[in-house]
Amino acid sequence: MELKRPSTSSVSVTGRWRGVLLCVIVLTLIFVVQMLFVQFRGGFGSFLGGESLARTSSRMHGVYSSHNMSLLKFPSSDISVALLVTARAGLEKSVSQVPFLQVCLPSLLKTIEPRGRYVYSIYFGFDLDDPIYDNTTNLDYIRDSFDDLSRGYSLSLKFFRYNGTRGKPVWAWNRLARAAYRDDADYFYQVNDDVKFVSNNWTTKFVHALRSNKVFPGLGVTGPCDLGNPARLLLTQSFVSRVHLDVFRHFYPPLFRNWFSDDWITQVYHPEHLFKFSTVYVNNTLVQSTRYDIDYAGEKVLKTLVSDGRASIEEFLQSNPIPIVPPLLAIKNGNEKKKKSILFPEKDKTRWR
Secondary structure (H helix, E strand, O other): OOOOOOOHHHHHHHHHHHHHHHHHHHHHHHHHHHHHHHHHHHHOOOOOOOOOOOOOOOOOOOOOOOOOOOOOEOOOOOEEEEEEEEOOOOOOOOHHHOHHHHHHHHHHHHHOOOOOOEEEEEEEEEEOOOOOOOOHHHHHHHHHHHHHHOOOOOEEEEEEEEOOOOOOHHHHHHHHHHHHHHOOOOEEEEEEOOEEEOOOOHHHHHHHHHHOOOOOOOOOEEEEEEOOOOOOOOOOOEEEEHHHHHHHOOOOOOOOOOOOHHHHHHHHHOOOOEEEEEEEEEEEOOOOOOOOOOOOHHHHHHHHHHHHHHHHHHHHHHHOOOOOOOOOOOOOOOOOOOOOOOOOOOOEOOOOO
16 A cells, blocks of 8 residues: 655645744743843842842832833832931940930930821941940840830831941941831931931921922932031931932942041032921031041042932933822821822832842
8 A cells, every 4th residue: 555645735834833833932931031030130139249139029009110220119108217327336334325315316206207107217237346236235225215215106126237337337327228228118317326306397398308309209318407517518417218229229339438428429419409408407416426537538539429420310310201299198197097198109119129
């Protein structure tokens, strides 16, 4: 019996179908790989040497940025404010005399706003082997004192011990900012442990100033007037949103160690995105005086870093559309039902990872 050979046309059709099937498989694999790449790319970033920062959030509302940038989200209820506080043992003889308990915390409690709009968190950083703070008994005392004083306030306290930051408060502020960013903080306030808060309702004023930036809501820096030197434009305490960290990847350039970081943040945003308040006051009491040797090397790189920083701002503005921001909703009474008070109602804020 003679076997019939498949016709050339049927072989050709079969080959074409196999080719189509192979193309579909390849395209599917490419699509899956791209999706995985985008997922990981959007979820990880770098900070001071490229540490991976995992994107973890349960309050996402969407994205405002282009595909090649990470995300920015804001909460759908309370606005989270992180106070970045650095401390170092000075002249005090016991933990009960530390300026944080004597000056900073009592004045903070008198000037923060009541429950219902903001949630405050203190990120308290100190050096490894610090004679006062790197001591479990002393930290327990600070914690107990804090709990007693802050009862009834929307305020929490977290301790962070760092190695390699002695005499380098800028590096500590950068690390504290990273920790707060990971915790989904919306705003960041860089302060010293001996700062005395003087004016009330500074939170809403600072938040409104940044939200009202017509160039890009959230961009810029604001802060109080220092009673020790009220005429100076320099911001010794700086208040920023997550946008600042998305632009620069750190609170201050790590080339600074202590001095000249405040010069940088003032100059890099001046004049268009600098919102210093002449009616909001703090007092740098300098209870312990200067607790480190001034690093004058920062002055040598200041001009270059300001120029580079302004270029980073322009690059950010060119790469991101301007979000639409609703007015800040007021809450008359802290006991009322919470109203939504958010910066970007349908935006996400997990960018700086």
